[in-house]
Amino acid sequence: MGEDRAIIEGTEVALDEARLEAVLDAVEARDGVRLAELLEPLHPADIADILEQIGPAERRDLLDLYGREFDGEILSEIDEGIREEVVEALEPEVLAEAVRELESDDVVDLLEDIDE
DSSP: OHHHHHHHHHHHHHHHHHHHHHHHHHHHTTOHHHHHHHHTTSOHHHHHHHHHHSOHHHHHHHHHHHGGGOOHHHHHHSOHHHHHHHHHHSOHHHHHHHHHTSOHHHHHHHHHHSOO
């Protein structure tokens, strides 16, 4: 049974790497439609994980392409170390809409983490 589990876990990792590679390819190609198709089925925590794994330039490009679809829950899930960078990269109206969707305690936590 342990061997089956390792195979399954290895497959999950490979799928995550494949999805990350596909996301980066879509960002590089400036293909917003493909990017949305790749990110749409993911949980906000998974999208936050992708944002944490890529470099700042790719992150800005991804947010530029995906911004209108940005879910406020991603801000709650993203590492504090890059949250401010993500907030700065979002268009003000996109950020306002994303924050509007959050629970009030999540908004307070977000505001506490962000510098003026």
